[in-house]
Every structure is written in C-alpha cells, then in structure tokens.
Amino acid sequence: MTSSAPKWTRETWPIAAAMIQYPNMLPDGRSVQDQTVEEWAKTVGEVADAGFTELDPTDSWLRVADLSADRRRAFCEVVKDAGMTIPAISTSRRSVIDEKHGDEYLDYSHRVIETAAEIGAQSVSFGFFEPLTDKQKSALWFWTEQGAKNPDDPATWNKAVTRIAELGRHAAEVGIDVSLEMYEDTYLGTADSSVRFVEEVGLANVGINADLGNLIRLHRPVEHWLQMMTKVAPFAKYWHVKNYMRIEDEHAGLIASHPVPLESGLINYRTAIKLALEHGFNSPFLCEHYGGDGLSVSATNRDYLRRILPRN
Incomplete structure (x- = not known):
C-alpha cells in the first residue's frame, strides 16, 4: 500500500458497530435469520440510539448473504430507515480451510x-479461526482456553492462499477489499505470518485486519503490539479495533488480561492509526468489545477514534 491522503475526515470516517453482543439464537429457539422486519428494526434501533451511523451485520448475528433477495432488501431498508449504512461485512468462524465445511x-x-457489492459495502473480513470448543464456551473469557489451530502443513497453507486469492479476484471484479483477520494459532496468528500470507496471495485488494486485540489478550507471551503494528501497517485494510489491559509478572509466571475501552488499554491506538495512515490506510473501522454493555463501550471507542483521526 502506498501513502495517500485519506478520503475521509474524522467526522465522516466510517466507524461501524459490531454485532457480537447480539446472539444469533433467540431465547424462544428462533434464529435471527427468521426474525420479523420489526424485530430486526428494534435491534438496529438500539445501535442507532448509541450514536452509530454505520453497522457491520457481523455474521455471528445475522448472515445477510444467506437471506433471500426480498429479505435482504428488507433488512437494508431497516438499516437505511435507522439512518445508517453498511460499509463492510465481517464473517466469523467460517474458515475456508475448515476440515469439514x-x-x-x-x-x-x-x-x-x-x-457486499449489492448493498454498497466496500470491504469484507474473513478469517481462519474455527468454532469455539466446549471449554472455550464454558470459560468466562474464551481466549483463556486453547482453541483450534491451523495445521502446520504446507499443503493446507497453500490451499488457504489459493482460496483467498480466488476470493480476492472475485472481490476485485466487484470493487471490494478483502481484509484477513489476525487471530491466534491461525495462519494470521503473528505479524510475520500475516505479512507472509498476504504477500503470497499477492493481490492489491487483499490486506490485513490488524485486530491486535485478538493477540494481546492471550495469557501467553506475545510480540509487543508496536512491533506487530509496524510490520502489518503497510497491509492494513478494514480494521476491527478493541483493546485490553494486559498484566505480565515474569517472577510469578503470571499473564492476565481483560477488555477495556480503546483509550485505556495496552495498545496505543493513536500511534497505531498514525502508522497505518502513513502507509495510506483508507478503510473503515469496526468497534467491538467483549463483556458488559459492549455496544456502549463500542460507542465510546467510536468517539475516541473521531477525536484522534485526521481533521481533514
């Protein structure tokens, strides 16, 4: 990515709300896929009431791509009526190298x-992370339990590169960027492997979702966030942002973390964003937060981003 002037100001930069705080399955046993338009509108209205003008219909909540054409149009009308747009679509735990699926x-x-092309979004986010294990589902914080790992196998790596390149070419044909999410124990589990992967894909519209929060929250040694960001900044595209407080006590053998607002955590997003902008970052953001009122914390994070993004 080459350096260029941002196409947005701090007031107009697309900053979407993630929908990770909303479950796909409802208490009555129905899926959000089967909700009425009025029920969708109630949820979307909560996001609008939090001050968001953009929404990412994260597919852990709603698989917009699996709605019928009529239902998809109806959902987009709900978003439009709430005064919001959809700048990107994120996928979760639907890896194209999943052994079974x-x-x-x-x-x-x-x-x-x-x-994404149909509804006017400009980015999609894919990843190689798999469904949570039973131990992860029962833990207070799922990242404290070991999840699935991508195989240390050159053939599977090459399969992943080939499939993402296939998706990247399709996305380029319709004017969409592909952002690959950094996530532990996947082929984008470190900064070095992330850079190697996108370089092997070799497409200008395929970059890295620099979700460093997924890594600094781990209760294990990890590379310093600034070193990671310096490596991935030239390849940054659609960006999931969240932050954690991290405590390391080498003498006690203790590593612990917990979610916090963007401005309060280990990652200095003022510095991280400057690094990305120096390399021409021109993609939307997604605010997400685990625990408590994730939507309200995400709204706080959005306001922080608007304070530190370029004025013009």
Whole structure:
C-alpha cells in the first residue's frame, strides 16, 4: 500500500458497530435469520440510539448473504430507515480451510462478496479461526482456553492462499477489499505470518485486519503490539479495533488480561492509526468489545477514534 491522503475526515470516517453482543439464537429457539422486519428494526434501533451511523451485520448475528433477495432488501431498508449504512461485512468462524465445511464456507464467502457489492459495502473480513470448543464456551473469557489451530502443513497453507486469492479476484471484479483477520494459532496468528500470507496471495485488494486485540489478550507471551503494528501497517485494510489491559509478572509466571475501552488499554491506538495512515490506510473501522454493555463501550471507542483521526 502506498501513502495517500485519506478520503475521509474524522467526522465522516466510517466507524461501524459490531454485532457480537447480539446472539444469533433467540431465547424462544428462533434464529435471527427468521426474525420479523420489526424485530430486526428494534435491534438496529438500539445501535442507532448509541450514536452509530454505520453497522457491520457481523455474521455471528445475522448472515445477510444467506437471506433471500426480498429479505435482504428488507433488512437494508431497516438499516437505511435507522439512518445508517453498511460499509463492510465481517464473517466469523467460517474458515475456508475448515476440515469439514471448508468447501461450504468458500461458497458462502463468495456470496458474502456478492452481497457486499449489492448493498454498497466496500470491504469484507474473513478469517481462519474455527468454532469455539466446549471449554472455550464454558470459560468466562474464551481466549483463556486453547482453541483450534491451523495445521502446520504446507499443503493446507497453500490451499488457504489459493482460496483467498480466488476470493480476492472475485472481490476485485466487484470493487471490494478483502481484509484477513489476525487471530491466534491461525495462519494470521503473528505479524510475520500475516505479512507472509498476504504477500503470497499477492493481490492489491487483499490486506490485513490488524485486530491486535485478538493477540494481546492471550495469557501467553506475545510480540509487543508496536512491533506487530509496524510490520502489518503497510497491509492494513478494514480494521476491527478493541483493546485490553494486559498484566505480565515474569517472577510469578503470571499473564492476565481483560477488555477495556480503546483509550485505556495496552495498545496505543493513536500511534497505531498514525502508522497505518502513513502507509495510506483508507478503510473503515469496526468497534467491538467483549463483556458488559459492549455496544456502549463500542460507542465510546467510536468517539475516541473521531477525536484522534485526521481533521481533514
């Protein structure tokens, strides 16, 4: 990515709300996929009331790409009526190299790209992380338990590169950016492997979702956030932002973390964003937060981003 002037100001930069705080399955046993338009509107209205003008229909909540054409149009009308737009679509735990469902998820990812183009989004986010294990589901913080790992296997790595390149070419045809999410124990589990991966894909519209929060929250040694950000900044595209407080006591053998607002955590986002902007970062942001009132903390994070983004 080459340096260029941002196309937005701090007031106009697209900063979307994630929908991770909303479950896909409802207490009555229904899926959000089957909700009425009025029920969708109630949830979307909460996001609008938090001051967001952009929303990412994260597919852990709603698989917009799997709605019928009529239902998809109805959902987009709900978003429009709430005064919001959809700058990007994020996928979660639908890896195209999943041992059982990889082919299915590859087809799904193509539908996500087509849907993004249809509804006017400019980015999609994919990742190689898999469904939570039973231990992760029962833990207070799922990242404190070991999750699935991408295999240390050159053939599977090459399969991943080939499939993302296929998706990247499709996305380029319809004017969409692909952002690959950094996540532990995947092929984007470190800064070095993330850079290597996107360089092997070799497409200008395929970059890195620099979600360093996924890594600094781990209760294990990790590379310093600034070193990671320096490496991935030239490749940064659609960016999930969240932050954690991290405590390390080498003498006690203790590493612990917990979620905090963007401005209060280990990652200095003022510095991280400056690094990305120096390399021409021109993509939307997504605010997310685990624990408590995630929507309100995400709104606080959005306001912080607007204070530190370029004035013009």
